[in-house]
Amino acid sequence: MKLRSLLTMPDLGLRAVTGEDGLDREIRWVVTTDLLDPGRYLSGGELVLSGLVWWSRPADSEVFAGALARSGVSGLAAWDVERGRIPDDLVAACRRHRIPLFQVPEDVAFATITEQIVRRLSTARAADLGAVLDRHRRLVAGAGLDPVLELVGRDLGMRCWVLTPTGRLVAGPHPPAADPAALARAYLAAPRLPHRVSPDISILSVAEETTSRVADWFIACEGDWTEWPAERRALTDELAAIVALERARLDDRLSAEGRLSQELIRTVAARDHEILPHLKLTGLDLDAPFTAVAATARADLRPGELRTVLAEILPDHSRLGLLGDEAIALVPTPDDLAASLRDALSALAPGLTGLAVGVSKPAAARELRGIVEEARYARRLAAARTDPVCVVGHDELATHMLLLASVPDDVRRMFKERLLDPLHTYDEVHKADLILTLETFLQHSGSWTRCAEQLHLHVNSVRYRIQRIEELTGRDLSRLEDRVDFFLALRLR
Structure with a gap:
């Protein structure tokens, strides 16, 4: 299938922005990414699909386009829902790197594009074209995976099940032919897929080439896959493609609820907006206690995949969002989540090479910023440890962080502003680096010499800056009480 074919698919409404001379390139597969590189x-x-979540400044476009060019992609289809446009710098970068760029209409989901392209790619190699198209039509009509698996069982005499890496049954006849948890363990630990679990069961991946195993679904089928004829293997490949479409359709990141959750997480982290109006829009109970969870993973698990893993193991009605490579969740529960997360992640450990998770204490809606900060601090503590998968609960945190997290937002903000705003203002006007000097001075326990060495300044220059800090704030940095106040204010930034 050539890129040019995209322009003849009226349901997609794609428009070529640049790179018309490359429209004869072949599309091998479709990949959706939120990564900068x-x-x-x-x-x-x-064909790369991107919502441009990675874009924060014009220089990012060169990094992104350069990575696509070096990888030899066929083209890029993009749209920024939040900004309502494709940045001009991305258009220019694609033109420089000779990457065909398509604009995606705002009302067309990436899952729809993936579905239609994969359907065309699949039909080209399907052994039974009529049956495959019928399965696609049933899926598009909203029937879900169960009717598709029923067709496979009826046509091939082979029962199949779709499961998640936690062993949750997504679709298929009840009960499964083997223990779902055991199938999940075999899937995560298999050196390669397909894999024969026993003479009676084989497991295969859904999207192994594009998705980390721990964030994917998998299919369990009756029989030994090594004995299947070519036609049956082709049809199980088609089944995997259909399951991948259904998984993409159920991804809530582009849904209204997913976007509201993302906006809520950004608002909580931004500190300069009211939280309660956004919380009401998400439909969460304002009277319920919330627990915050923060997580990061190593480079082999992308941020979107990390979010998928958290969504799988967290309770229903949790709200998830991404802040860069960090996933944040707000969970309406009065329970301590740390223990249950440790158990869930222990089961997923064969598919994880590095994961750091922080869990806050439960708190009321008005304390969301405090518990998110607490969870992120706990996550940093977990990342500093050597365990491949580490969960740190609020009970392991330093006492001053617990104190800060429990103070109401308006009090915390006023405390920080009274101490640091005069210094910020002076720095902006005079480029004096008073904030940096203060932070370094406290880090070195008030040592003039070590502070001067760290900042590459003369000791007298450090003394002058500290004197200016004291004059602007009315505080005395020789007093322990004032040093503690400044230390806490700096931690609240």
Whole structure:
């Protein structure tokens, strides 16, 4: 299938922005990415779909386009829902790197694009074209995966099940032919897929080439896959493609609820907006206690995949969002989540090479910023440890962080502003680095010499800056009480 074919698919409404001379390139597969540099996950020939979540400044476009060009992708289809446009710098970067760029209409979901392209790619190699198209039509009509698996069982005499890496049954006849938890363990630990679990069961991946195993779904089928004829293997490949479409359709990141959750997380982290109006829009109970969870993973698990893993193991009605490579969740529960998360992640450990998770104490809605800060601090503590998968609960945190997290937002903000705003203002006008000097001075326990060495200044220059800090704030940095106040204010930034 050539890129040019995209322009003839009226349901997609794609428009070529630049790169018309490359429209004869072949599309091998479709990949959706939110990464600034997705190169390690691309192998060439892909049509890349991006919502431009990675874009924060014009220089990012060159990094992104350069990574696509080096990977040999066929083209890029993009749209920024929040900004309502494709940045001009991305258009220019794609033109420089000769990457065909398509604009995606705002009302067309990436899952729809993936579905239609994969359908065309699949039909080209399907052994039974009529049956495959019928399965696609049933899926598009909203029937879900159960009717598709019923067709496979009836046509091939082979029962199949779709499961998640936690062992949750997504679709298929009840009960499964084997223990779901055991199938999940075998899936995560298998050296390669397909994999024969027993003479009676084989497991295969859904999207192994594009998705980390721990964030994917998998299919369990009756029989030994090594004995299947070519036609049956082709149809199980088609089944995997259909399951991948259903998984993309159920991804809530582009849904209204998913966007509201993302906006809520950004608002909580921003500190300069009211939280309660956003919380009401999400439909969460304002009287319920919330627990915050923060997590980061190593580079082999992308942020979107990390979010998928958290969504799988957290209770229903949790609200998730991404802040860069960190996933944040707000969970309406009075319970301590740390223990249950440790158990869930222990089961997923064969598919994880590095994961750091922080969990706050439960708190009321008005304390969301405090518990998110507490969870992020706990996550940093977990990341500093050597365990491949580490969960740190609020009970392991330093006492001053617990104190800060329990103070109401308006009090915390007023405390920080009274101490630091005069210094920020002076720094902006005079480029004096008073904030940096103060932070370094406290880090070195008030040592003039070590502070001067760290800042590459003369000791007299440090003394002058500290004197100016004291004059602007009315505080005395020789007093322990004032040093503690400044230390806490700096931690609240």
